[in-house]
Amino acid sequence: MPHGPDRLADAVVTRRQLLCRSGTGFGALALGSLLAEAGGLGRLARAADGTGGAPPAAPVDGSSISPMAPKAPPLPARAKRVVHLFMNGGPSHVDTWDPKPLLAKHHGKPVPSNLPTERKTGAAFASPYRFRKYGESGIEASEIFARTAEHADDICVIRSMHADVPNHEPSLMLMNCGEARQARPSLGSWVLYGLGSENQNLPGFLVMCPDGFPIAESQNWQSAFLPGIYQGTHVDPRQTDVEQLIAHIRNHGVGPRAQRAQLDLLAELNRRHLDRHRHEAELEARIQSFELAYRMQSEAAEAFDVSREPEHIRAMYGPGVHARQLLATRRLLERGVRFIQLWHGAGQPWDHHDDIEEGHRRLGRECDQAIGAFLTDLKQRGMLDDTLVVCGGEFGRTPTVELPTPGANAGKMNGRDHNHYGFTVWMAGGGVKGGHVHGATDELGFQAVEKKVHVHDLHATILHLLGFDHEEFTFRYAGRDYRLTDVHGNVVKEIVA
Numbered sequence: 387m388p389h390g391p392d393r394l395a396d397a398v399v400t401r402r403q404l405l406c407r408s409g410t411g412f413g414a415l416a417l418g419s420l421l422a423e424a425g426g427l428g429r430l431a432r433a434a435d436g437t438g439g440a441p442p443a444a445p446v447d448g449s450s451i452s453p454m455a456p457k458a459p460p461l462p463a464r465a466k467r468v469v470h471l472f473m474n475g476g477p478s479h480v481d482t483w484d485p486k487p488l489l490a491k492h493h494g495k496p497v498p499s500n501l502p503t504e505r506k507t508g509a510a511f512a513s514p515y516r517f518r519k520y521g522e523s524g525i526e527a528s529e530i531f532a533r534t535a536e537h538a539d540d541i542c543v544i545r546s547m548h549a550d551v552p553n554h555e556p557s558l559m560l561m562n563c564g565e566a567r568q569a570r571p572s573l574g575s576w577v578l579y580g581l582g583s584e585n586q587n588l589p590g591f592l593v594m595c596p597d598g599f600p601i602a603e604s605q606n607w608q609s610a611f612l613p614g615i616y617q618g619t620h621v622d623p624r625q626t627d628v629e630q631l632i633a634h635i636r637n638h639g640v641g642p643r644a645q646r647a648q649l650d651l652l653a654e655l656n657r658r659h660l661d662r663h664r665h666e667a668e669l670e671a672r673i674q675s676f677e678l679a680y681r682m683q684s685e686a687a688e689a690f691d692v693s694r695e696p697e698h699i700r701a702m703y704g705p706g707v708h709a710r711q712l713l714a715t716r717r718l719l720e721r722g723v724r725f726i727q728l729w730h731g732a733g734q735p736w737d738h739h740d741d742i743e744e745g746h747r748r749l750g751r752e753c754d755q756a757i758g759a760f761l762t763d764l765k766q767r768g769m770l771d772d773t774l775v776v777c778g779g780e781f782g783r784t785p786t787v788e789l790p791t792p793g794a795n796a797g798k799m800n801g802r803d804h805n806h807y808g809f810t811v812w813m814a815g816g817g818v819k820g821g822h823v824h825g826a827t828d829e830l831g832f833q834a835v836e837k838k839v840h841v842h843d844l845h846a847t848i849l850h851l852l853g854f855d856h857e858e859f860t861f862r863y864a865g866r867d868y869r870l871t872d873v874h875g876n877v878v879k880e881i882v883a
Contacts, residue, residue, distance in 0.1 A: 453615050454590055456582045456722075459853025464817020464883070465774035467719055468577060468848065470727040471757065473749075474558070474600045475736030478513075478783035478802055479810035480831040481746055484545045485517040485526045488829050489785055497786050499832055503803045504552040505739070505794065510830065511787035511802065514743040523821030530750030533758030539821040540761065540770065542881045543812045546825025546834035549781050549841055552804035554601045554734055557780035560841050562606045564870045571861070573845060574725040575609040575616040576870045579861070580854055584722030587685040589619035591725045592718060594711045596624045598732035607727065611863040618727065621690075623711035631690060689721055690714050702759045709756040716763050719773060736779055739788050740801035761814060774816025774851055782809025785831040807833035811844065817851045819883045842875035850877045 480486050493512035515528040521538035535541075549557050556566035563570040571579070574591040583590030593607045599620070600606060607618025625631040640648070692700065692713045703709035708730075715726050730736060730749065738745040757777070764770040783802035790797040808827035814820065825837035846856040849870065856875055860867040 452582075452586065453613060454578075454583045454586055456584050457580065459581060460858075461850075461853045461855060463851065463853030464772070465815070465851045466581075466772045467723070468574075468725045468774045468776065468816070468852070469715060469719070469760075470573070470725075471753075471775065471777040472600075472727060472729045473736050473777065473779040474729050474731075475734030475738075476554075476557075476779045476781045476783055476804055476809075477736045477749075478738070478742060478746060479545070479805075479808070479827070480783070480785050481513045481515050481742065482528045482531055483526075483543050483810040483812060484827060484831055485528070486513070486785060486827075486829065486831045489513060489831070492830070497830060497832075499786075501807055501832055503784055503786075503805070505791055505803045506789040507784050507786035507803050508789050508799070509787060510785060511800075515747075521821060525821065525823060528750075530747055531754050531757075533754045534761070536758055537761045537765075537814065540765065541812050541814045541820060542818040542822045542824060543810060544824045544839050544844070544878075544881065545808075545810050545827060546836055546838045547778070547782075547809045547811050547841070547844070548834045548838055549806040549809075552781060552806045554737070554780060554804075557806060558600070558602050558606055561778075561780045563608070563610070564842065564845055564872060569605070569608065569610045570868070571610040571612040571616070571870070572607045572618065573848070573870060574607055574618050574727060575612050576849075576859070577725045577852060578616045579612050580859060581724055581852065583724050585685070588689060588718065588721060588723055590723060591616065591618040591727075592723055593618040593620045593727045593729070594623045594715070595620065595729035596622060596707045596711070596731045598622065600729050600732065601734050611868070612861060618725075623714065624707050626710075685721070689717050692717070699763070702762065704755040704759065706752060706756070708753040709759070712756045712760040713763075716760060716767075716769075719764075719769065720767075737804075738783075738801050739803065740795035740798040742783075742801045745801075764815065770815040772816060774818070774848065775814045776811065776848065777813070778811030779809070781806040782831075805832070808835075813881070817883055819881050822881060824878065824881050837880070839878055840874070842871045843878055845870050846875035847878045847881065851882065 480489065489510050490512040492510040494509050496508075497510045513528070515530055517526045517528055519526050520535040523539050525535070525538040525541065525543055527535035527538065549560055550566055551557060559570075560566040563572050574593075578590045591607065604618075604620065607620065609615075609617035621631050623631070688694070692710055695713060695717075700709075700713065703713045708728075711728055715728060718726060730753065735749060736746070761770065761775065764773055764775075782805045784805045786802070787799050788795055788801050788803045790799060795801055808831065825834060825839060827833060828835045849856045849859060856869060856871045856877070860869045862868075
């Protein structure tokens, strides 16, 4: 019987070690077949140590071995960082960026359609919002995004998006992780894995969601089988005290020098454990997270402190949590954070099955000024050219009114059901074609009919703008080379400038 902590650690075996030791060596035969399937020792070793089947390029400086070190993409890139504005819940495209005048003409009349919806819908339902043209490009947008639409000439509006199902959870997983059913790494995790971070003192992938979590919670920014260091770091921007914004950011028990000594000792013990247990990815991720948490103490508080900005900049963004999180986002981008995802709020705030006029108008007031100011701020600092901004939800909403359902919409008939057949996402900066509308839904806005863009196509295009071929950018796991787009997706070249 082993004794002492070292002996106890030696007594713990991984599944790989168990295969090698079990059945007087017969387990090694099973391991050998796995090695053959994976393409040899080298490829399985890469999967085990977190470098993947097709690892990204070497660090730019050629010296650092940190998994978060900045890396050059394999192909020419137009964008170097990403901001994803997620309007969770499903904003209505026909009330925001896809005007349909025929809805007003047929308002209250039956609409011929054989497309099944999640809930029962009825007659055509005209948008309660005014649309007008913006910029030299003349892109039409709703009044609830008037400040954002002032940047129409920098924006590419994709009106032909479509997804797979009209349910929140699978559609969120598809939009964020490229897979609606099984656990897969999120887009932000893939980007961080491929490019690393330009600031080792801040998380390379940050997620801000006021007041809590969206539907499906942290699955939306999971790293899944990628090393855990690439998972998104969630903060609640509703908090203004940095110790509430980022849990445990301060250590009130010991000073920085003592913390450093503690971490050095812990790291040495963990590395010895790693050496005995074949470089377990989860333990390596734990070591990296300890180090990142320590380094964040010196820079995170300053980065999130928007009070350091000049008064005229804060006034441009306006009041409220969305102004604060977008201004903090600009500060974080300046400090080298690679991928930032901003959610509108906990749950699914844009999910207006009823009162869509009041609900969408209120949410527009909460974020429109800040989004417009954010685009202005990036442009005047010369950052929009290499910052890719993506904005949209997990799907759109029906052009028909949702019929009353007990317990669902309180008997009202002034909302819209989920619609995955056609919806809108807009992009700006980072090499996309500004002042451009791509694709179209049908004349009432029910489904994409021209130049259709699936979520996989959107992901392929984002990776292309960042310098990656989505078909070659893979990670070997469980005997297969996985990619964000699975076996699907095409780059939408028409929207690339």
